[in-house]
Amino acid sequence: MELVSLRNVGFTYAYGDKPALTDISLTIEPGLLYGVVGLNASGKSTLCSVIRGIIPHFHHGELTGEVRIMGKDLLDWDPAELSKSIGYVFQNPFTQISGVKETVFEEIALGLENLGIEREEMIERVTVVVRELGLEALIRKNPNELSGGQRQKVAFASIIAMDADFIIIDEPTSQLDPDASEAVFGIIRQLKERGKSIILVEHKIDLMAEYADRIIVMKGGQVVMEGPARDVLVSDGLGDAGVPYPEVTELAFALARAGKPLSSVPITRAEAAQLVSDRIKEAPHAHSAL
Amino acid sequence: MGSSTVHELDQDFINSFRSPATAGNRIRDLNPISFAIIMLSCSVTAIALPGPAGPAAICLLFAVLSVAAGLAKTFLPLYGKLFAVVGLILFVLRAAFLPGNHILWTVGPISISAEGIIQGLNFSLVVMAVCGAVTFFFAVTPMKNLMLALEQRGVTPRATYIILASFQAITDLGKNTKVVMDAQKSRGIETEGGMVRRTTAFLPILAPVFLAAMSQTEERALALDARAFNSRNRHSHLVSLRPVSSAEIIVVCAVALGAVLSIVGAVFIWN
Numbered sequence: 001m002e003l004v005s006l007r008n009v010g011f012t013y014a015y016g017d018k019p020a021l022t023d024i025s026l027t028i029e030p031g032l033l034y035g036v037v038g039l040n041a042s043g044k045s046t047l048c049s050v051i052r053g054i055i056p057h058f059h060h061g062e063l064t065g066e067v068r069i070m071g072k073d074l075l076d077w078d079p080a081e082l083s084k085s086i087g088y089v090f091q092n093p094f095t096q097i098s099g100v101k102e103t104v105f106e107e108i109a110l111g112l113e114n115l116g117i118e119r120e121e122m123i124e125r126v127t128v129v130v131r132e133l134g135l136e137a138l139i140r141k142n143p144n145e146l147s148g149g150q151r152q153k154v155a156f157a158s159i160i161a162m163d164a165d166f167i168i169i170d171e172p173t174s175q176l177d178p179d180a181s182e183a184v185f186g187i188i189r190q191l192k193e194r195g196k197s198i199i200l201v202e203h204k205i206d207l208m209a210e211y212a213d214r215i216i217v218m219k220g221g222q223v224v225m226e227g228p229a230r231d232v233l234v235s236d237g238l239g240d241a242g243v244p245y246p247e248v249t250e251l252a253f254a255l256a257r258a259g260k261p262l263s264s265v266p267i268t269r270a271e272a273a274q275l276v277s278d279r280i281k282e283a284p285h286a287h288s289a290l
Numbered sequence: 291m292g293s294s295t296v297h298e299l300d301q302d303f304i305n306s307f308r309s310p311a312t313a314g315n316r317i318r319d320l321n322p323i324s325f326a327i328i329m330l331s332c333s334v335t336a337i338a339l340p341g342p343a344g345p346a347a348i349c350l351l352f353a354v355l356s357v358a359a360g361l362a363k364t365f366l367p368l369y370g371k372l373f374a375v376v377g378l379i380l381f382v383l384r385a386a387f388l389p390g391n392h393i394l395w396t397v398g399p400i401s402i403s404a405e406g407i408i409q410g411l412n413f414s415l416v417v418m419a420v421c422g423a424v425t426f427f428f429a430v431t432p433m434k435n436l437m438l439a440l441e442q443r444g445v446t447p448r449a450t451y452i453i454l455a456s457f458q459a460i461t462d463l464g465k466n467t468k469v470v471m472d473a474q475k476s477r478g479i480e481t482e483g484g485m486v487r488r489t490t491a492f493l494p495i496l497a498p499v500f501l502a503a504m505s506q507t508e509e510r511a512l513a514l515d516a517r518a519f520n521s522r523n524r525h526s527h528l529v530s531l532r533p534v535s536s537a538e539i540i541v542v543c544a545v546a547l548g549a550v551l552s553i554v555g556a557v558f559i560w561n
């Protein structure tokens with residue numbers, strides 16, 4: 001059964017002058033990582049909020065069309081049940097600290113307390129995410145006194161610890177340095193390997209190419225493309241939506257324009273390395289190959 | 291692994307959650323509900339006992355307890371200030387305006403009587419005892435322990451959250467006011483000077499501060515929702531409180547009995 005299905009969905013925020021989403025039809029299958037790309041204000045976060053039921057349960061406005069989550073109409077869902085079934089890491093790290101816990105360790109444990117997890121398991125699970133994200137030095141700190149990047153890591157850790165089977169992650173690395181971003185993507189990869197369903201909004205297209213199974217391209221509140229990452233990332237539609245191509249894909253395009261196309265268009269560095277090395281090997285004279 | 295320093299996990303801190311929270315002090319480790327009953331009983335006793343010696347003894351008791359709890363440094367100066375400001379004002383007002391037969395001395399239209407002094411002393415000491423009970427309670431009891439104790443007694447997490455968040459909001463309001471004040475100052479708006487100027491400078495600050503507080507409430511609600519705060523299953527707790535010992539129950543009962551006896555005394559013996 002499909003995880004989420006949207007049919008002709010539109011949404012206008014209560015005080016918005018124009019629709020944030022228009023006529024979106026989309027199916028999300030379980031066990032895959034969907035990457036969402038698009039320019040600022042194209043509606044990525046709004047789409048996430050609809051899929052998680054924040055719209056219309058929290059953010060008010062006019063929602064049209066039909067949204068079904070795990071086979072059940074969004075409007076029939078109890079918001080409390082949705083919050084248990086779907087993890088959601090918000091885009092803004094400053095609004096995700098509960099404000100009621102005195103240490104980062106307790107802050108991360110809050111979600112587990114609310115799920116009614118027993119203490120020993122709670123400590124175990126919090127400790128694991130703390131290690132994975134390198135938060136060891138922060139666990140005794142007051143969550144209200146963290147930097148933007150630290151907050152973002154804590155917010156991410158808090159949701160990951162809850163271990164929902166379906167997780168929506170909106171720009172998890174916008175405030176992070178390269179090491180921390182790598183740690184976050186390391187965890188996302190593990191989640192994927194464990195069969196979780198993931199929707200990930202991320203501007204870093206090279207990372208998307210690496211991790212996403214399918215890509216959703218948004219422009220002006222519409223989904224202009226949805227398909228396997230391999231197809232979408234080399235398509236014209238991506239460029240039309242104003243989204244950059246992966247670095248190696250650009251390179252392959254440049255080679256094609258120069259009349260020396262690679263045998264296929266790569267989207268990841270590993271593929272590109274393979275293709276280039278194949279080319280060098282098969283060429284009779286190495287110096288004339290490229 | 292990057293170039294950043296790798297930190298050791300603070301295992302002692304993590305292990306501290308495996309056993310009941312303790313402040314390493316008998317008084318501070320009392321269950322918050324027990325302690326609330328004790329402080330309430332003390333207040334009742336102070337009101338019922340004949341003054342001024344009765345309430346004065348209770349005030350003194352708080353001072354002694356604060357030393358025993360290892361909180362003298364924070365509690366005594368605060369309590370002293372309360373005495374110096376609130377206690378003194380109440381005393382002076384009562385003493386100065388209560389009519390009596392034994393006039394001690396007269397200053398202009400005000401004549402001070404012996405009865406006035408006794409009454410003033412009684413009244414202000416009773417108020418100080420009640421203030422002392424509340425102040426000492428919050429000096430001893432961390433807010434989160436109180437909330438935890440309430441939840442264990444069946445108060446819903448939602449209700450305790452509202453209490454906790456309200457206290458937090460008061461602190462935040464203070465902090466935000468300062469931030470906005472600084473912002474206004476940096477834009478050249480006068481925020482210092484005489485009363486009038488300061489008041490007029492303060493008015494435009496209120497709007498952004500309250501708006502910020504309100505939007506924060508909404509954001510917090512969302513942040514909590516993301517953590518399944520509204521789920522209806524039983525919530526568990528990372529932190530645990532020590533189980534209430536029978537000795538503790540005996541102490542609480544004894545103090546409560548003391549309060550009841552002092553009421554009986556007030557009704558039948560000394561009033």
Ligand SMILES: Nc1ncnc2c1ncn2[C@@H]1O[C@H](COP(=O)(O)OP(=O)(O)OP(=O)(O)O)[C@@H](O)[C@H]1O
Nearest residue numbers: 013015016020039040041042043044045046047091
């Ligand atoms: N709470 C809100 N109230 C009114 N309008 C909103 C609200 N949130 C978003 N919008 C509007 O909805 C549109 C889509 O916003 P959305 O946040 O979904 O974009 P996004 O693709 O996530 O952008 P970004 O890359 O900047 O995160 C924008 O035009 C925005 O102005």
Ligand SMILES: [Mg+2]
Nearest residue numbers: 044045046091
């Ligand atoms: Mg967004």
